[in-house]
Amino acid sequence: MSEEQVKKDPEKEKMKVKSIKKMKEIMTAYYIDAKTATQNGKKVGWITSGGPVEPLIAMDVIPVYPENHGAMIGASKMGVDLCEKAEDMGYCRDLCSYARSDIAASPVNGGPIGGLPAPDFLVCCNNICGTVLKWYEVQARYYKVPLFIFDTPFCHTEFSSEARQYVRSQIDEYIHFLEGVCGKKFDMDKMKEVGRLSLQGQRLWQDVLDTAMNKPAPMSAFDAFFHLALIVTLRGTQTAVDYYTMLLAEMKDRAAQKIGAVPNERYRLLWDNLPIWFKTKWLSDKFASYGACLVADTYTSAWCGALDYLDENDFLGSMVEGYTRIYLNIGVDEMLKIIKKMIKKYDVDGFVMHSNRSCKPYSLGQYDIMKTLQREMGLPSLMIEADMVDERAWSESQIETRIDAFMEIIKQKKG
Amino acid sequence: MNTIRQFHDVINDSNGYARRIKKDSGKKILGYFCSYTPEEIIHAAGVHPLRLFGTRSAIAHADAHLQAYSCSLVRGVLEEALAGRLEFLDGAVFPHTCDSIQRLSDIWRLNLKFSFHSDVVLPVKLDTPSARKYMADVLRKFRRELEMGLGQSITDAQLSKSIKTFNTIKRALGKIYMLRSANPGMISGADVYALVKGAMIMDRADAAERLTAVATELENAKAVKGDSKKRIVVSGGLCDHADIYSIIEKSGGAVVWDDLCTGSRYFEGLVSEDGDPIEALADRFTERVVCPAKHSSVSARGDNIVRIAKEHRASGVIFLLLKFCDPHSFDYPYMKEMLDREGVPSMLMEIEQDLPSEGQLSTRFEAFIEMLR
Numbered sequence: 198m199s200e201e202q203v204k205k206d207p208e209k210e211k212m213k214v215k216s217i218k219k220m221k222e223i224m225t226a227y228y229i230d231a232k233t234a235t236q237n238g239k240k241v242g243w244i245t246s247g248g249p250v251e252p253l254i255a256m257d258v259i260p261v262y263p264e265n266h267g268a269m270i271g272a273s274k275m276g277v278d279l280c281e282k283a284e285d286m287g288y289c290r291d292l293c294s295y296a297r298s299d300i301a302a303s304p305v306n307g308g309p310i311g312g313l314p315a316p317d318f319l320v321c322c323n324n325i326c327g328t329v330l331k332w333y334e335v336q337a338r339y340y341k342v343p344l345f346i347f348d349t350p351f352c353h354t355e356f357s358s359e360a361r362q363y364v365r366s367q368i369d370e371y372i373h374f375l376e377g378v379c380g381k382k383f384d385m386d387k388m389k390e391v392g393r394l395s396l397q398g399q400r401l402w403q404d405v406l407d408t409a410m411n412k413p414a415p416m417s418a419f420d421a422f423f424h425l426a427l428i429v430t431l432r433g434t435q436t437a438v439d440y441y442t443m444l445l446a447e448m449k450d451r452a453a454q455k456i457g458a459v460p461n462e463r464y465r466l467l468w469d470n471l472p473i474w475f476k477t478k479w480l481s482d483k484f485a486s487y488g489a490c491l492v493a494d495t496y497t498s499a500w501c502g503a504l505d506y507l508d509e510n511d512f513l514g515s516m517v518e519g520y521t522r523i524y525l526n527i528g529v530d531e532m533l534k535i536i537k538k539m540i541k542k543y544d545v546d547g548f549v550m551h552s553n554r555s556c557k558p559y560s561l562g563q564y565d566i567m568k569t570l571q572r573e574m575g576l577p578s579l580m581i582e583a584d585m586v587d588e589r590a591w592s593e594s595q596i597e598t599r600i601d602a603f604m605e606i607i608k609q610k611k612g
Numbered sequence: 613m614n615t616i617r618q619f620h621d622v623i624n625d626s627n628g629y630a631r632r633i634k635k636d637s638g639k640k641i642l643g644y645f646c647s648y649t650p651e652e653i654i655h656a657a658g659v660h661p662l663r664l665f666g667t668r669s670a671i672a673h674a675d676a677h678l679q680a681y682s683c684s685l686v687r688g689v690l691e692e693a694l695a696g697r698l699e700f701l702d703g704a705v706f707p708h709t710c711d712s713i714q715r716l717s718d719i720w721r722l723n724l725k726f727s728f729h730s731d732v733v734l735p736v737k738l739d740t741p742s743a744r745k746y747m748a749d750v751l752r753k754f755r756r757e758l759e760m761g762l763g764q765s766i767t768d769a770q771l772s773k774s775i776k777t778f779n780t781i782k783r784a785l786g787k788i789y790m791l792r793s794a795n796p797g798m799i800s801g802a803d804v805y806a807l808v809k810g811a812m813i814m815d816r817a818d819a820a821e822r823l824t825a826v827a828t829e830l831e832n833a834k835a836v837k838g839d840s841k842k843r844i845v846v847s848g849g850l851c852d853h854a855d856i857y858s859i860i861e862k863s864g865g866a867v868v869w870d871d872l873c874t875g876s877r878y879f880e881g882l883v884s885e886d887g888d889p890i891e892a893l894a895d896r897f898t899e900r901v902v903c904p905a906k907h908s909s910v911s912a913r914g915d916n917i918v919r920i921a922k923e924h925r926a927s928g929v930i931f932l933l934l935k936f937c938d939p940h941s942f943d944y945p946y947m948k949e950m951l952d953r954e955g956v957p958s959m960l961m962e963i964e965q966d967l968p969s970e971g972q973l974s975t976r977f978e979a980f981i982e983m984l985r
């Protein structure tokens with residue numbers, strides 16, 4: 198008995214992703230930097246997750262991401278408490294739970310890291326949703342700091358030349374804004390370097406995600422949710438490049454050794470929408486119990502979707518397209534095209550959608566996507582009604598039943 | 613008043629009315645959803661712009677496309693269209709506003725086969741010169757799309773004429789609102805609601821004429837004396853419920869002004885009748901009181917509700933918010949706070965297409981109105 202136990206452990210050790218430790222160190226250091234920024238004479242700029250962060254890095258500003266904060270709040274299961282606080286402040290329960298928990302955390306320094314460092318200014322790019330505009334207006338009133346809105350017109354079917362010009366002129370306005378709030382000139386050479394690192398980081402992140410094409414997949418979407426933090430928060434830095442270089446090597450190594458994220462991988466699934474932060478472990482175990490691995494997702498890959506448009510030699514100029522034509526800022530049929538590509542690329546057997554009450558731009562349209570995938574590719578889909586942070590929107594027994602039923606279908610189809 | 617009756621008739625069967633327009637005049641009809649629609653351009657093309665509201669019928673089709681957490685406006689119009697009750701439409705125009713409308717446009721385009729579909733992707737921020745330029749560019753783009761879609765050109769002269777027609781409508785509505793504010797008992801809230809909604813459905817030349825007549829008639833009417841009702845301002849997205857107004861009145865209040873898309877945000881601020889008509893429209897869209905899905909400053913809507921409350925000596929404000937409407941729900945706390953600071957009490961009422969029972973509504977309104985000074 199005890200002998201077996203000893204034998205099992207190295208197996209388990211082998212399964213673990215080693216880079217996780219490094220990642221935790223980097224994120225801790227990052228938040229310490231951010232929280233001590235003022236003491237060190239640095240500015241803090243809050244920015245949306247899809248926002249053009251590279252110019253901030255070039256200006257030596259510490260970018261802080263309230264959405265990443267929201268994710269941490271969700272993962273540490275502090276969401277309900279903060280969401281309820283927001284509701285006491287008058288914010289309706291149906292609003293985005295990232296926004297609610299962040300807004301409520303500000304006055305009480307709530308959340309797992311005791312609140313975010315106060316911003317010197319805010320940068321809101323609406324390429325992900327209209328919610329961030331409202332959220333940043335709230336925070337601009339609360340902190341009484343300047344707000345820059347980077348307005349990226351929605352591309353239902355096209356990116357019009359009118360919109361292109363408009364976004365182009367905002368890049369100059371953005372730099373002008375940063376020069377004002379930072380009180381120094383913008384350094385074009387530094388920008389070039391940051392642009393290069395940003396692209397390099399995004400390419401590496403894509404390569405990391407691509408390792409899941411291997412069978413078995415060395416990493417799952419649940420791993421990607423975790424490793425995503427750096428491409429969001431430290432995009433454009435050497436730190437991110439180094440980290441993803443290391444992670445890529447580890448994943449390639451796992452692939453070569455045929456170490457799967459899920460033991461005995463039999464089914465491969467694609468995840469859609471934000472993670473359900475407070476239930477990632479439960480979900481991952483649940484699917485793994487069927488030998489099902491969520492090999493890819495539409496969410497974490499959004500941070501390399503701009504690779505098609507970004508140009509190392511004219512980073513600022515190419516940001517126009519790179520930041521406008523991102524995953525959530527395009528029509529449902531455009532999203533569908535990307536999903537279909539991913540289905541083929543990662544060779545998936547089914548599609549798991551998180552219908553996320555918080556996020557309308559992501560969730561409305563999912564039914565149409567589901568029907569089209571069924572019709573055109575015969576691909577089974579599962580829809581999980583939940584929320585990324587607010588646990589009150591989670592009903593475990595119902596969801597479990599649906600997952601069981603869905604896996605039965607997958608089993609029957611694939612054998 | 614007979615004219616007001618006609619507005620009620622039109623709004624009670626807006627689909628029937630639209631069918632008649634089509635049959636009698638052969639005009640094309642384009643549906644739209646939001647007060648940022650450049651109606652003047654549509655109208656100048658000889659097309660009838662028809663504002664679509666939710667549905668009074670049960671949702672049977674829209675649920676297959678939209679989750680239950682979409683607002684009842686978005687669900688309702690999609691239901692109407694999928695059920696085939698909007699068969700008279702030649703298409704629809706979607707100005708970019710909130711996330712829900714944005715996705716509705718996609719779902720509409722992919723599932724309904726009307727011949728014309730246009731997304732008017734307006735700027736979201738309205739406080740910079742480049743946004744102002746983009747606003748005009750987008751309007752010009754929309755004009756071109758319409759011209760292509762219809763195979764005919766829209767001249768500046770036609771545009772200027774349309775601008776005048778819409779200005780007449782808006783001027784008349786503004787006057788009716790002012791008269792009511794001065795003398796709230798003279799016209800019921802349900803009637804004003806019918807006039808505003810009718811103005812977005814009726815043939816516009818007709819609407820302009822009739823509304824002007826109503827305004828004149830009210831101007832000449834004698835003041836109603838001894839009105840002791842509490843002066844109420846209603847704020848929110850849109851209110852598509854005549855009953856709400858009657859219940860407020862029965863509960864001892866009188867709506868004297870509003871901050872609604874189907875109200876003052878629609879008619880306040882006229883389009884200049886001089887100069888380039890597209891530039892004039894762009895100016896108006898940039899300068900009008902904002903909807904919460906657009907940005908002109910961090911306190912624009914709060915400042916506006918305080919201004920309204922003062923100008924119209926409001927005893928209280930009733931926020932009527934559509935459930936699942938994000939932009940409005942985000943603005944509510946700070947608007948309330950700004951009103952609190954001015955000593956103007958307010959209450960929040962969340963509504964959907966199906967209203968709570970009259971009893972429930974009266975209880976809440978009565979409790980609020982009773983505590984007003």
Ligand code: SF4
Binds near residue numbers: 557558
């Ligand atoms: S979760 Fe959705 S609604 Fe919330 S901030 Fe992110 S993109 Fe916007």
Ligand code: SF4
Binds near residue numbers: 905940
């Ligand atoms: S602004 Fe609000 S009411 Fe209007 S469509 Fe959007 S969510 Fe619905």
